[in-house]
Each structure stands twice: as C-alpha cells, then as structure tokens.
Amino acid sequence: GAVVSQHPSWVICKSGTSVKIECRSLDFQATTMFWYRQFPKQSLMLMATSNEGSKATYEQGVEKDKFLINHASLTLSTLTVTSAHPEDSSFYICSAWAGDTDTQYFGPGTRLTVL
Amino acid sequence: AQSVTQLGSHVSVSEGALVLLRCNYSSSVPPYLFWYVQYPNQGLQLLLKYTTGATLVKGINGFEAEFKKSETSFHLTKPSAHMSDAAEYFCAVSRGSGSARQLTFGSGTQLTVLP
Secondary structure, three states, X not given: OOOXXXXXXXXXXXXXXXXXXEEEEOOOOOOEEEEEXXXXXOOEEEEEEEEOOXXXXXXXXXXXXXXXXXXXXXXXXXXXXXXXXXXXXXXXXXXXXXXXXXXXEEOOOEEEEEX | OOEEXXXXXXXXXXXXXXXXXXXXXXXXXXXXXXXEEEOOOOOEEEEXXXXXXXXXXXXXXXXXXXXXXXXXXXXXXXXXXXXXXXXXEEEEEEEOOHHHXXXXXXXXXEEEEEX
C-alpha cells in the first residue's frame, strides 16, 4: 500500500516551453501533497505544499508563477514548469501525505532536462 | 525553526560490519523524526520514523534508530551491512501537524558497502 507515482519519469524539453509533471497517490487519498526539488548530490528542498481544492503554499524564494501547482483531486497533483530554462533542470520529487499513518510517501521522481 | 545535521556526507563500511549514520536535530517543539533511503534516480523510501513513545524504533531492512532527547540525536544503525544497503540516506524532522506536516531534510549521507 501507500504507493505514489510520478509521470513522466524523465523529460527533455527546449528552453521556453512548459512541462507538466503529474503526481498520483495510487491506493490512498491525499489531501496534501508536497513538491521537492533535488540538485545532484544534494538534499531535497521543499518547493510548495499542495492542498486539494485550494491554492498551493510556496516556500520562500520559489516563483509561484513559474512553478504552477494544481491539486484538483484527492489523488492527483500537477506541477507545471512554465517557460522552462536550463537552470530549471533538476530532479523533481513529489510526496503525498497519508492521514491514516501520518506519513509522507514519496514518488520515484522526474528528471527534467531543459536544453 | 527546525534543522537537521547529518555528520559525514560519506560513510564506508565493510560488508557485515556495523552501520552507524549520525543525525542531530534542532526543534522548538517535540519532533517527529524520520529516516529515508534513496537509491540512484529514485524517490525516497521510508525506513523508520519516531513520533512518540518508545525511543528505540525498528524499521525495514534491519535498520533501527534511537531517539535521544538529551543529545538531540536520532542515529541510524544496522548490525550487519549488506551490499544492497549502499544508497543515500536522509534524516528528516517535521514541522507542522497532520496534513501540514512539512519535512526538513538533512544533507544526506552516502553509504558505501565494501566487499
């Protein structure tokens, strides 16, 4: 149980285009999901907290207009990187909070490369 | 404010030897503490967590950790290392409560297991 999936697992795009990443909780409902960014050989940095049916809460320094988050259902949150640039290249990981175990379960991550 | 310090960005042990990964935390409230493992190009997998109650927590794959409030530590141990334990390990402390429980991660420790 408590499986979180992400799609795509990797994506390559041209500079200036937008990319959407999906995060799904497969066997539980998640009122809250989280989006992290991880640079090579570094730790995870929380970008934003995604709440079902309401606006996301962004961490300081994260551009909300660049990283659009939508949490339209209890099993799906999406992160859209708008007008992507090479510096946005990174490993993006989502997690979903399971209320019954009070635990965050992580997706496998999405490797974004912007050319 | 909460923070996590992992001492030693790289730890090497021989197969069959004791694994000890160090984690110290800072928290203004009683902490929830977690250890996650990350294999290359994958998301994070929960090894174990401490919330309340028994200070010695047992997790998956033979790992355990002990919460020591007086030392503000939550070190991860395993009596006998296996080659498959080679991975990146992250200690994390949470802030907030319930669905708003956000994780702050340490910088990670890369564990190498030598044959």
